[in-house]
Amino acid sequence: MLAKLAWNGMKSKRKDYIILLAGLVMSIAIFYMFQTLALNRDFTSENAMISSMQLVFNVGSCLLAAVTFFYILYTNMFLLSLRQQEYGMFMLLGAKKQYIKRLMFVENLLIGIIALIIGIAAGAGLSQLTAELIMGQLDVTLEGYQPFYLPSLAVTLLFFLVLFFVTAVWNHIKLSRLQVLELVHAETKSDQVPQQPKKNIVTITAGILALAAGWLSLIFMESLRELGVFSAAIMTTLGTYLLFSSLLPVITNAMKKKQKWNENGIQSFTLSQLTFRIHSLKKLLATAAMLIALGAGAISGGMAFKNNAENIAERSAVYDAVVHSPTAEEEEILEDITFTEAAEYRYKKGEEYNYYLKEDLEKQRPQIQLTTDNVKRVEADLPDQEGSLEEVEEESASIPNEWSQFLTMTAAEDYSRRPLIVSNALYDDIEAEEQVVFIGKADDFLAYRDQWAKLDELREEKLASSEEVMASTSKYSMYENYNTIATGTVFMGFFLGIAFLAMMASCLMFKVLSGAAKDIPRYEMLRKIGVPKKLLNQSVFKELFLVFLFPALLGITHVLIGMNMFSFIIVNPYYRIWISLLLFTTIYVLYYLLTVKMYKSVVLPEEK
Amino acid sequence: MIDSVVNVSNVSKVYGSKGENQFQALEEVSFSMQEGEFIGIMGASGSGKTTLLNTISTLDNVSRGQIEIAGTTITEMKEQALADFRARKLGFIFQDFNLLESMTVYENIALPLFLQKMGRGRVKEKVQHVADILDIRDILSKYPAIISGGQKQRTAAARALVHNPSIILADEPTGALDSSNAASLLETLQRLNEEHQVSIMMVTHDAYSASYCERILFLEDGQLYKQINKNGTREEFFKNILDEQAEAGRKKL
Numbered sequence: 095m096l097a098k099l100a101w102n103g104m105k106s107k108r109k110d111y112i113i114l115l116a117g118l119v120m121s122i123a124i125f126y127m128f129q130t131l132a133l134n135r136d137f138t139s140e141n142a143m144i145s146s147m148q149l150v151f152n153v154g155s156c157l158l159a160a161v162t163f164f165y166i167l168y169t170n171m172f173l174l175s176l177r178q179q180e181y182g183m184f185m186l187l188g189a190k191k192q193y194i195k196r197l198m199f200v201e202n203l204l205i206g207i208i209a210l211i212i213g214i215a216a217g218a219g220l221s222q223l224t225a226e227l228i229m230g231q232l233d234v235t236l237e238g239y240q241p242f243y244l245p246s247l248a249v250t251l252l253f254f255l256v257l258f259f260v261t262a263v264w265n266h267i268k269l270s271r272l273q274v275l276e277l278v279h280a281e282t283k284s285d286q287v288p289q290q291p292k293k294n295i296v297t298i299t300a301g302i303l304a305l306a307a308g309w310l311s312l313i314f315m316e317s318l319r320e321l322g323v324f325s326a327a328i329m330t331t332l333g334t335y336l337l338f339s340s341l342l343p344v345i346t347n348a349m350k351k352k353q354k355w356n357e358n359g360i361q362s363f364t365l366s367q368l369t370f371r372i373h374s375l376k377k378l379l380a381t382a383a384m385l386i387a388l389g390a391g392a393i394s395g396g397m398a399f400k401n402n403a404e405n406i407a408e409r410s411a412v413y414d415a416v417v418h419s420p421t422a423e424e425e426e427i428l429e430d431i432t433f434t435e436a437a438e439y440r441y442k443k444g445e446e447y448n449y450y451l452k453e454d455l456e457k458q459r460p461q462i463q464l465t466t467d468n469v470k471r472v473e474a475d476l477p478d479q480e481g482s483l484e485e486v487e488e489e490s491a492s493i494p495n496e497w498s499q500f501l502t503m504t505a506a507e508d509y510s511r512r513p514l515i516v517s518n519a520l521y522d523d524i525e526a527e528e529q530v531v532f533i534g535k536a537d538d539f540l541a542y543r544d545q546w547a548k549l550d551e552l553r554e555e556k557l558a559s560s561e562e563v564m565a566s567t568s569k570y571s572m573y574e575n576y577n578t579i580a581t582g583t584v585f586m587g588f589f590l591g592i593a594f595l596a597m598m599a600s601c602l603m604f605k606v607l608s609g610a611a612k613d614i615p616r617y618e619m620l621r622k623i624g625v626p627k628k629l630l631n632q633s634v635f636k637e638l639f640l641v642f643l644f645p646a647l648l649g650i651t652h653v654l655i656g657m658n659m660f661s662f663i664i665v666n667p668y669y670r671i672w673i674s675l676l677l678f679t680t681i682y683v684l685y686y687l688l689t690v691k692m693y694k695s696v697v698l699p700e701e702k
Numbered sequence: 703m704i705d706s707v708v709n710v711s712n713v714s715k716v717y718g719s720k721g722e723n724q725f726q727a728l729e730e731v732s733f734s735m736q737e738g739e740f741i742g743i744m745g746a747s748g749s750g751k752t753t754l755l756n757t758i759s760t761l762d763n764v765s766r767g768q769i770e771i772a773g774t775t776i777t778e779m780k781e782q783a784l785a786d787f788r789a790r791k792l793g794f795i796f797q798d799f800n801l802l803e804s805m806t807v808y809e810n811i812a813l814p815l816f817l818q819k820m821g822r823g824r825v826k827e828k829v830q831h832v833a834d835i836l837d838i839r840d841i842l843s844k845y846p847a848i849i850s851g852g853q854k855q856r857t858a859a860a861r862a863l864v865h866n867p868s869i870i871l872a873d874e875p876t877g878a879l880d881s882s883n884a885a886s887l888l889e890t891l892q893r894l895n896e897e898h899q900v901s902i903m904m905v906t907h908d909a910y911s912a913s914y915c916e917r918i919l920f921l922e923d924g925q926l927y928k929q930i931n932k933n934g935t936r937e938e939f940f941k942n943i944l945d946e947q948a949e950a951g952r953k954k955l
């Protein structure tokens with residue numbers, strides 16, 4: 095009988111239960127999603143560029159488990175708040191506490207199990223979808239990734255069953271301690287006085303120190319190695335939590351204290367709502383900041399590996415195209431490309447040497463790459479050849495370094511012949527077919543990927559039919575080779591990034607929406623005393639904007655500093671980082687607007 | 703008439719749209735209220751008191767009829783203009799106080815003035831003025847959660863009063879108060895009415911509360927069926943009201 099009443103009670107709070115279930119399902123789905131990568135060692139070790147990838151996954155698993163743990167605790171508190179008044183009422187009317195406790199326990203586990211079933215199904219679907227999406231975007235197929243992976247399933251089941259059991263027991267104990275009246279009045283008790291934040295210098299200092307330690311570990315990751323991974327993860331997290339819980343109330347309070355802001359229209363309401371709420375929000379916001387850091391960091395990391403291909407190619411050669419005696423077909427392709435610099439050098443092939451025409455070199459001085467970041471135009475004088483071809487060959491070592499670097503590294507089709515520079519007269523006497531090498535630098539290397547690929551293909555065909563043995567590698571093939579190795583890492587970065595961001599979204603949204611019901615009377619009253627809807631709208635936008643702003647700021651700072659971590663393996667980790675940040679910001683803004691919309695639908699229902 | 707603040711003529715209110723099970727909550731209600739009057743609305747539960755007050759306070763629209771407040775016909779106004787009208791011309795006191803617990807008493811009272819973008823100096827002056835009248839000067843910096851029910855309701859009254867509205871509308875303002883707090887609030891309302899010429903319309907189901915008014919309108923099944931005026935002491939008026947209620951009860955039998 096009571097069970098039926100309890101079920102009816104649940105049905106009447108359908109909206110709240112949907113929020114609760116959605117929160118649980120998301121956390122389970124994301125946990126599972128993460129585990130499909132973390133536990134699939136064959137896949138990760140096969141595809142990662144970093145040898146300690148497994149360690150990264152292990153640390154990530156721990157962080158995610160901790161976040162999930164607190165998330166579940168929080169959803170549980172919400173569940174309890176939904177139920178205690180009703181259960182208190184039952185007890186008041188004479189139901190046995192023992193029975194109520196059992197009812198609560200069963201309800202807890204039941205919700206957990208339902209969430210687990212939906213969550214794992216959603217997780218598998220989400221993994222499949224995300225994997226396909228990323229592979230589609232990257233235009234690759236990676237073997238070995240399994241969206242439905244049994245070990246991950248087992249770990250997820252175990253982890254959450256234990257969690258749900260713990261929370262059920264916890265509720266059981268909590269229920270035993272509470273008096274009937276406390277339960278009945280549970281709802282009204284939540285109206286507390288806003289606490290005056292203590293300026294806790296100790297916590298703030300500890301937070302700053304921990305954050306500094308975390309950031310330093312990120313910056314010096316290369317020399318700290320494994321230790322760095324651990325200290326960065328622990329110290330950054332600790333610092334974020336300490337700083338948020340000590341500083342946020344102080345900041346919002348200071349904003350409210352500023353009378354010019356506070357005593358101005360609806361702002362007084364907005365700011366006091368925020369100050370009021372910040373105490374219950376600060377830990378969650380710290381969590382959100384960490385998840386943003388992990389999510390945006392993973393995406394930026396993946397993106398950095400992807401962009402690195404271009405940098406690697408850029409460092410491998412100055413010129414994008416090197417074509418020897420272009421065929422008609424090759425000419426046609428070259429036509430399509432806009433070159434910012436192009437040159438043609440005539441040469442003849444001998445037994446041991448390539449003879450380059452001095453005149454062409456003189457007229458079109460090329461650029462060479464001295465060190466990784468140092469590109470210059472060749473300035474050295476060309477050697478004067480007075481004597482015969484034999485004498486010139488004897489002095490082959492006297493070619494200035496810059497010229498020989500260009501001729502062997504860029505202009506040569508085959509490393510087996512050494513270069514010689516000869517005057518017109520000598521050149522004419524050499525009995526060999528005249529060859530020409532075209533070199534060119536395009537206005538945008540990445541824009542002509544199809545053309546480079548085609549050129550490489552044609553070159554391959556030409557080489558296959560000749561007896562050349564030590565053919566040089568093209569800039570495009572350097573790019574392609576790197577891309578192939580990096581793809582797995584890029585995939586993991588994007589995959590984890592999406593998982594972490596979804597977790598963050600789910601946490602923040604759950605918190606905002608689960609508290610929304612309590613705000614309804616406030617907005618109702620404001621509407622009654624004549625606050626125009628426009629102002630109330632503004633207030634919601636502003637309040638949630640600030641709520642979203644704080645974690646984003648710190649999270650992005652973490653990312654910007656954390657990218658240093660990759661400097662040992664990536665040419666420039668910050669190259670085009672704005673793209674990933676823009677991507678993140680877009681997702682985040684969309685998600686902010688969605689939350690505003692959902693929150694508004696609760697507190698500011700449309701009038702007919 | 704220039705000196706009538708509220709003019710209700712032939713107002714009907716039907717809940718539910720056509721075809722559904724409709725319910726007539728108000729039927730052809732007409733009355734007017736003079737400036738500076740203290741009117742009580744009484745009736746059994748479900749007789750339409752709240753509905754009447756809500757239509758006057760522009761929170762609910764009427765099905766037929768017209769309502770005029772301070773020379774403005776509110777039944778013809780649009781949502782946007784109504785909000786503005788409420789903010790400037792009306793003051794509300796709710797049964798459950800409806801204070802914002804995230805704001806101090808001072809901020810709660812000052813909110814209508816903040817919304818009008820009034821200068822800080824004048825806000826302070828006005829808030830302190832009403833706080834003096836309502837005797838809550840000492841708690842201005844406190845938060846609602848730690849003040850008594852009586853203080854909460856006086857804070858709500860101060861918020862309703864602070865922007866000099868044309869009329870104060872109160873729905874069972876003593877509903878959540880104990881008898882001594884209720885008496886003190888009613889005395890305050892009476893004083894506001896007598897000394898400061900504030901027009902007040904109050905819904906109540908309790909004869910004692912009603913005895914503080916000057917005139918009582920009785921509602922039954924959505925119809926205004928009787929009104930009585932105070933023509934003597936409060937005690938006599940109280941008796942009159944009780945008699946009227948007894949009469950209404952007898953009719954029901």
Ligand SMILES: Nc1ncnc2c1ncn2[C@@H]1O[C@H](COP(=O)(O)OP(=O)(O)OP(=O)(O)O)[C@@H](O)[C@H]1O
Nearest residue numbers: 717718725727746747748749750751752753754907
């Ligand atoms: N939104 C609504 N939709 C349909 N019917 C309504 C609505 N609001 C009120 N009613 C009905 O209109 C009638 C009058 O309601 P009202 O709230 O005005 O009563 P009241 O006199 O204030 O009663 P009480 O003393 O109990 O507060 C009631 O029968 C009620 O059921």
Ligand SMILES: [Mg+2]
Nearest residue numbers: 751752753873
């Ligand atoms: Mg009512």
